[in-house]
Amino acid sequence: MTTTATAGPLLTATGVTMRFGGLTAVRTVDLTVGPHEIVGLIGPNGAGKTTFFNCLTGLYTPTEGTVTYQGTTLPPKPHLVTQAGIARTFQNIRLFPNMTVLENVLVGRHTRTKEGLFSALLRGPAFRRAERASEERAMELLAFTDLTPKRDHLARNLPYGEQRKLEIARALASDPGLLLLDEPTAGMNPQETRTTETLVRAIRDRGTAVLVIEHDMRFIFNLCDRVAVLVQGEKLVEGTPETVQADERVIAAYLGTPFEGAPGQEEIAEVEAAETAAENHHDAEGDHR
Amino acid sequence: MTGTHHPTPPHGPLPLPTTGARILLLTGATLTIASTFLAWTWTTRFPGNLTVTGYPGGLQTITLAGAALTLLHALAGHGIRGLRWLTPAGPTAPTLLTALGTFAATWYTLAAIALDLGGLANLEPGGYIAAAASLLTLAAALALPPDRPYDDHNGTRPPTPWRLLRHSFTAGHTPPAKPLPTWAETLIIAAAFALGLFLFSYGIDTEYGELFVGYLILTGLTLAALGRSGLTTRLSNLTAKHRNTTLTAAFVAAACFPLTQTNDAYTNLATSILIFATVALGLNVVVGLAGLLDLGYVAFLGVGAYAAALVSGSPESAIGVHFPFWAAILTGIAASLVFGVLIGAPTLRLRGDYLAIVTLGFGEIFRITMLNLNGKTGPDITNGAMGIPNIPELNILGFDFGKTHDILGTPIGRFGNYYLLMLLATIVVVLVFRRATESRIGRAWIAIREDETAATAMGINAFRLKLLAFALGAALAGLAGTIQAHVITTATPDQYQFAGTVPPNSAFLLAAVILGGMGTITGPIVGAALLYLIPSKMDFMQDYQLLLFGLALILLMRFRPEGLVADRRKQLEFHEDTAPTGNVPLTKAEA
Known part of the structure; x- marks a missing residue:
């Protein structure tokens, strides 16, 4: 391997x-x-x-x-x-919830494109070319992660698994x-x-x-x-x-074998005892009702 | 039309058979129309002359228009051919809302007569007929079957009268429109803007507060009715499809405004609205796109205005230079830009509330500095509280903005000239806003607004982009400021406060953006127009103005947190339960 x-x-x-x-x-x-x-x-x-x-x-x-x-x-x-x-994803998904799936990936292209404010305002051919190229690359990544049909959905509306995939696609967009x-x-x-x-x-x-x-x-x-x-x-x-x-x-x-202060048998027993106690208490309460 | 668990009533909150309700509705609306041709009061002491039998006058025209609209929607509900396009999403909610508008405007008029003249005795029989007929119309509309069958959520929400009432106002589903030839769609857009121009000039030209209130009630509820009937959706689909046509139509309509005016005072009002709206749009870059809460934004307008005033050739200016207009504009923009970067660089590392507080402080510092640069407490630059008066009229290529010119046979006065100039600036700001939004930079701004940590992990230099948004916003306000200085011919510190009763000030600017709808182009313009017109038209409630303003904001945030003109994103964000989310894609054009 x-x-x-x-x-x-x-x-x-x-x-x-x-x-x-x-x-x-x-x-x-x-x-x-x-x-x-x-x-x-x-x-x-x-x-x-x-x-x-x-x-x-x-x-x-x-x-x-x-x-x-x-x-x-x-x-x-x-x-x-x-x-x-180096690109990354987050443990608790951090997408841009109110942007579309495609826009999320396009944001990932940020470092690999250079068009500044002025070229955005003037909309010259170079700007259009760069936008088109970004979009093509983003669509390619959406295809790679099987998200193509969802391109215009808001990221927040995707199911959990697809949000994870979108986060990966967004990270990959920075090459x-x-x-x-x-x-x-x-x-x-x-x-x-x-x-x-x-x-x-x-x-x-x-x-x-x-x-x-x-x-x-x-x-x-x-x-x-x-x-x-x-x-x-x-x-x-x-x-x-x-x-x-x-x-x-x-x-x-x-x-869980004791290892440098990892929870030992005593602690485990303690926790278990507490849990049992809590359960009993709960049952007792239930009887009162 | 029936639910699965609870049998849903086939009528609204009032239990009447549908046929009876429809007949009552038609009768009521017709009677209301007829009543506007009668005298409502005996004396002309109430403004607008409501004493004539034979034709409607003043506030009666509002009732007439409302009743006519109700009748049209009611007839559309009958399925009359040629009217069905009016209500693609179902006729009940729009009929109900127009009926409510007519009822409210009519009863408001009658109450105003009684209050102004001291007693109900001042009403003529025509007034009572109008009151009864409009009430009857509203009651009949409340019995119409709702556009969407009531959903009792498997029996957990039995149809109580209150729930049925609320449900009656919900819209049905708007089916997609049949595609029309391009010229027809262009024509529809043009007609919509012509109508918008007519409505706007009518509102500006209202001569007394009562008429304006009546106008506001009916227009507001009719616009809500159009939203429920599905026409707004269809129109916004069209405008999304033909964006450049829409933009052109909007500006042609706006440019036609001075031609409809004979009174320079109203053109002045429109110019002030336009300045206010443009600055609000600039603030929208900062707040709506990048999500930076700036509470001192009006200072940038002030910097632009002061810079322009100093180089305008005013005899009171400390610098005795007279720049040509293009140079003055550049000076104003550059000064604001520098000021924006100077304020932004140290503060933009802060987030959220801290930034708001710091910008609030800087805004006040600007005003107080201008106050103190008066020769006594500081160097003599701004002439202190007196400001820089006597800013000379602009003269571009021999076109004197102070004189009246004839355009298409219509005289365009001083304010008309400045209105058109300001409109050019507005076009620039709208274009900048639109193009910046739909670019790598705009996406980065929105990403920062959504999640700054994730945005930086995507390689976005958050600080630099926030500074860019701040500087761009400042430059746009500076542009508006240079023109504002020439329009009002004076730059004084007290115009640029954090809060006050007269817009533009920072609080009102922010309110215009939030009220109108953050992140949209139309939103701040609508918000600014409302926030400027309402106080200036309703001078009779001057003492309560800020109280009512606060109340209105609270109500709006409770019932429509996305603002009057909703960004489609925001709509999905705040009304996830009602909006058809999940399966319905958000197209780029709609966003």
């Missing part, structure tokens, strides 16, 4: 640390993504996956460490990161070399998840590397060439799906 990159890595994160006051959300994480690679990033809730993502995309400035893309250090500004060639997907299958049924899997593979086959955060183990292990596990802000292991799946520490982190 592993495709070893012959050229240098596309994305290199070295010693990325992110602190919020006293809390260290991400601690000295190294990660590389090579060209034509699908890399997965997994970890329990609160492990710092999204924070790490935000450090990569310039939404946060990492407290320590650097992120380079194709050898150049990325500036900590989201729009410059996108311009450099990225690397696509970051933040939980692309959250809230999807197994069938939709499989469609997403195919879609992500197709994206890779178009020449875009993918870094994906996900909870769904099966999805990650089916899809990724390489998987990194983040636990409590630190990278625990990294390797092929087989290696990671077999790693005891990963199993421990996920299945």
Whole structure:
């Protein structure tokens, strides 16, 4: 499964640390993504996956460490990161709800077009050409994500799964070399998840590397060439799906064997006791009525 | 026509058989028409002379027009050939609304007579007939079967009278229109704008407040009726199809306005409305597109006006230069642009409420600075509270704007000249707004308004684009300001306040945009016209003006949050339950 990159890595994160006051959300994480690679990033809730993502995309400035893309250090500004060639989607879908599907994708073309206000006001032939080219590209991406029939619908009116796909189409519109997907299958049924899997593979086959955060183990292990596990802000292991799946520490982190302050038996028992108590209380209330 | 669970009544909130209701309706409307030919009062002390038997006068013409419209819609409801085009979405709601308009205008007239002259004794029998007939018409309209069968939501919402009443006002479905040849569609658009011009000049020319109120009641409800009958939808489909024709027709109609006027005072009023509307449209770039709440926008109008006044050659100007008009306009635009960038650069990093507060502050700072640059508290530049008076008349290529010229045999006075000049500026602003909206820049603005974080993740430099919107808005206001200075020949600080009773001020500008409809072109123009006309026509309620204004805004935000002219996006946003969402695509033309 592993495709070893012959050229240098596309994305290199070295010693990325992110602190919020006293809390260290991400601690000295190294990660590389090579060209034509699908890399997965997994970890329990609160492990710092999204924070790490935000450090990569310039939404946060990492407290320590650097992120380079194709050898150049990325500036900590989201729009410059996108311009450099990294596009992303969001964990909780962030489309432009009152724009049409086509307009959403056209906004994604923003960095790859240059027409300014004056050319928009004068409407010269160059402007028309650029608008037409943008629209063609956008329509091509809508076809790629099976959204063509929905081009004139408002984004807010799309069903959930299609909103996810539209977000991917919008991200692809900036012609990225690397696509970051933040939980692309959250809230999807197994069938939709499989469609997403195919879609992500197709994206890779178009020449875009993918870094994906996900909870769904099966999805990650089916899809990724390489998987990194983040636990409590630190990278625990990294390797092929087989290696990671077999790693005891990963199993421990996920299945709840006490691990560096992860909820232990006592806590679990406590929670269960509280739950039972609450249920009993509820039943008692029901009897009164 | 019956529901599945609850048998839905085949009538409106009043339980009458349909045939009876229809007969009553026709009788009522005809009687109302007849009553306008009778005398309603005995004395000419009530304005408009309602004492003559034989022809309608003053407010009676409003009742006459309303009753005639009701009759037309009622006949269309009978399925009379040649009238069916009037109500493609069903006749009941429009009939009801026109009947309501007639009723309200008539009863308002009678109440005004009784109040003005001191007692009901001043009404003649004709007045009582009108009151009874219009009430009868309204009652009959309330018994008509609704355009859409009542939906009881599987029995959870049984048809109570109140629900039935509200339901009677809902529109049916508008079937798509048969395509007509292009010339016919162009003709329809032209006719619509001619009608619009007639309505607008009628409203401006109303000589006394009572007539204007009557006009407003009937026009408002008739326009609502047109919305329910499906004609508005059809017309907007046509205008969306022929956008350039529409724009041309709109400006030809607007340019014809001075030709319809004989009184320079009314042309002056129209010029002020146009200035106000243009500035509101400029503000719409900032608020409606980019979503930046600017509460000090009028300052940019002031900067333009002051810049133009300083270089106008006014003897009171501190700089004794006299620029030609094109240079003065450029100076005004450039000054506003610079001021816009200077204010925008430090403030646009703020979001939402913070930006609003800071712009509010800057707007006031501008006014107070102008007040203080008077030679005593600061350098003598603006002449303080006295302002810069005696701005000379414009003279472009030998065309003196101060003199009366004959165009097509009609004399066009001073204000007519400036009205036409201002109209050119409005065209520029409309074109800029439209073209900017439909471009990469406009899409980026809307994206920022929708979700700034997502927009930056798409590679949009939010700060730069917001600054661009701010600067463009400022430049457009500066353009309007240069002309405004010449129209009113004086630039004084107190014209450019945050709030006041006379538009344009920042609060009224924002109100015009929100009232009219954010993000649209027609919206701010309609909003500005209403906000300017209503206070200037109804001087008898001067003391309560701001109170009523606030009340109107609250009611509007409760019942029509998308504004009078709804952007189709907004309509979907606020009325998701009623709008046929989901399956109905939003075409680019409609957006």
